[in-house]
Amino acid sequence: MAAVTSDAEVEVRRPRRSVVVGVLLVVWVAAYFVLRGVDTLVLGGQETTPLHRWLTEHRDDVGQGNAVFDAIRFVVDQFVVLLQNVIAQPSFDRPVPVIGWLGVVAISAYCAWAFGNWKVAVLTAAGLGFVGLQGLWQESMDTLALTIAAVLLSLLIAIPLGIWAGLSNRAFRVATLVLDLMQTLPTFVYLAPLTLFFAIGPAAATIATLIYAAPPAVRLTAHAIRSVPSESVEAARSLGSTGGQTLLKVLLPMSRSTVVVGINQTIMAALSMVTVAALIDAPGLGQTVLKALQTLDVGVAFNAGLAIVVIAIVLDRVTTAAGDRPWRTASVRRKVLLGAGGVGVLIAVWFSRTYVWAAEFPTDVNIGSRIAKVVADVTLWVQDTFGGFTYGLRDVVTEGVLNPFQALLTGSPWWLVSVVVVALAAVLGGWRGAAPAAVCLALLVATGLWQDSMVTLASTLLATVVVVAVGLALGVWAGRNRRVDAWIRPVLDAGQTMPPFVYLVPFLALFGTSRFTAIAAAVVFAVPVTTKIVADGIRAVPVATVEAANSVGSSTWQVISKVQLPVARRAITLAVNQGLIYVLSMVVVGGLVGAGALGYDVAAGFAQSELYGKGLAAGLAIVLLGVLLDRVTQAASRRTQDFPQAFHSRGDKR
Amino acid sequence: VKKLRYAGVLTAVALALAGCGGEKVGSDEPAAGGGKDCGTFNLAVNPWVGYEANAAVVSYVATKDLGCKVVKKELKEEISWQGFGTGEVDAVLENWGHEDLKKKYIETDKVAVAAGSTGVKGVIGWYVPPWMAEKYPDITDWKNLNKYAAQFKTSESGGKGQLLDGDPSYVTNDEALVKNLNLNYKVVQSGSETALIQAFRDAEKNKRPLLAYFYEPQWFFNELKLVKVNLPEYTAGCDADPAKIACDYPPYDLDKVVSKKFADSGSPAYDLVKNFQWTNEDQNAVARMIAVDKLTPDQAAEKWVKDNQPKVDSWLGKS
8 A cells, every 4th residue: 555655645746846847848948949049069070179189189098018908808819719719710720610519509508408497408409500500600609609708707807896886885886887887888989999908809899798798797796785685694693604604605695596687687788799899800790790781781681680689598598597496406316317418418529529510510401591581572571661651750750859859959058958957857856866967967068069969869868758658568568468478578689689780771771861760770779678677567566456456446557557557666767767778878879870969979989080089078978968867867766756776777687 | 208318318329320420520621722821811801892802802812822811800991900000900902091090000100001002993972863863964063952952851951951971981071061162951971881872772762862972982883873973173282171171072092001010021912912903893893793693702702813814813923
């Protein structure tokens, strides 16, 4: 019944606030018509500010030749090359890798079985076999080698950091800030500087992946340690355990399953970097995708993208199964079976080292070219059938919603926008919202990219609104219905791991080069995570609460709107927050299909040396937008409902 | 479960029996190439098909005739130049101007050296799809562009005509050009070559107007003969002040750049890169085989080399 009381509070407070917000907006629009075009801080495409030029000039100040970076690079490089030699590349004077495909399949399936269960073992074998049949065995193994290297190194750093952040409040606050930065900073921004430190090639690609993939593991480890009930810790203390003993015997075992979720998220994040890392010569499937795009070959790009999705789904299911597995010693029967399986694996490995058929994946059956052909045909059909309609839709949305909104943001003087945003943040979130908003806005002005930031902000907000609407609808549906959930989840997984580059070409064909195209791509990318979190939140609503509502004769709609959504509000806040971060992480990709503004600035900074500083500033501007929106939404939700600070991460796990 | 285990054992035995009959690893190892001391040759491959055609032929010849181990690295231009210093990249085969990079890496850092012209002529400019040039013949003169501006309006161009710009890798003067030529157009960034090509495809197919930044040689010209709009002619020095540019882009003589270390190494691959030179037609032929006929770069190179042996011989210093 707690939900009902808090709901009542909200009902009382809301009208007052919405009136204030409404008045603010009306005043803003009125002021816009008077002050239009004043102090809008426009900066042309090739123009730069002194700050940008300063950044460009100082890019070489730290860089290669530094012994520390060289040592790191050397170690990482050796590690990745070793893994590649073992499973992917011809090595040690042999025309094939150390372990051929049969051995790799056997080892993977065995591990899946040992750590998870036999179902995921079968899935693993089937998944790897499918990738081989696609004609992408070697590329997939290169990708897998790089992913394994990046994930292991991430965990090596992330888990100790996570434990530290879990134990110390100050470390936790610092970590949250740094992780926010790591996750919203577009990967393109640090790709070029990274090559300065670590040159190009597998080492730099691994490190770029590591930066992007480590945060979820840190966050979830810290979260897991923090959510161990204090009674357990106190009980251990009272029995005389030292700090180290408490950590090893109580905290870590009790947080194991959440930590595994973190590892799972790290793997997913690492795989989503495959295509981007290919820009600095990461070997593997990313190269195939990028190359296919040069000739706009959607089919081949999709085929490679599909291989990434398959690998991602396999790794996801295996780690999930490993996390769900109860922690106990194996029975004798299982030990015997494990031993027998181990012998089988060794035999398979021996085969794969000895015979050509087990070393190189057979090329007789190649379903890859068939997949590519079907996808190309379907894409063409969709383009021809819906082309006219989609252009019309784009024009209506752009003229009716996006252009007026963008005009309001870009046409108003910067100080007017700032005042309005800070005032809105204050009304919605109190000083906790207003203070960060003011700081972020000031820094945005300082980046010299105010105008571009406002263009990006307009598209981002519109995309987020769509993402939240779609995510809520799908999430509630999936959360209330197990069968829907079972069907929808693989599609969501695919949407999250399929490299956005793959669907850019069809989207370009449907919507032309425009901001709308970028919005559409961002929506496709961000809806899965929002949906998953909402569905999990809805499912976590206690059955008794729902039953009680049903028993007093509530309609389905009433149950959803009065019980399930309010109770799951914390999950929904997290979903909005994550939807926003995902949309922002697509800004650069949007820049490649005509969104211009910050996304284009970042891409241009990566490609042109004179624009390096501007690109860096644009990357920071994206981060600032992210922090601004994140803080305001969080402060607003905290004020609406006095619940604990929303724990946020890329975590979209059940 | 037991049955399953028996089935597993049986399968394993069957596999073992079948497997033992197979060919053994290493039994068909190819004989080592030419015998000359070439070693590893790190070739940057910049992301456009014309470049890939260069790389395909050079790498084919280096492997077949010189016995080099060619490592192709797919990189953007800027990133490839960085590779000269670290030894990650030995050669860039088709460089489009990039005076700033030349200054930094050749003159200041002295890690790279010029290796002569590729023989290919590069053209940058504004293009319209063929159907427009046919229907409005006078559109190819920039003076008439304002007349057609209304046609080029899109949802992105804010009431003016849209001039679609391209890949962020290229420096453009388009914003200055539009301003200095008093054109009623707005530059819209497409952001990638992929977006540009898709836009042209769509424009031709659905007869939509499009004015966009593009360049030759480009494999896409095999599919669609885009028509160039003539801007005020380029004269030496007319592009000295970026803000005041009011003339066409200069013609580019595409050239090769190699790392200093590679040039001094005495590798036969360096001589090959230095002597390598061909024409736009040659490059387009190979690019077409790769992009349109979907041959692998190696197959395309093999085919071209077979038909052009004298040229290849001259690169190898055989003639």
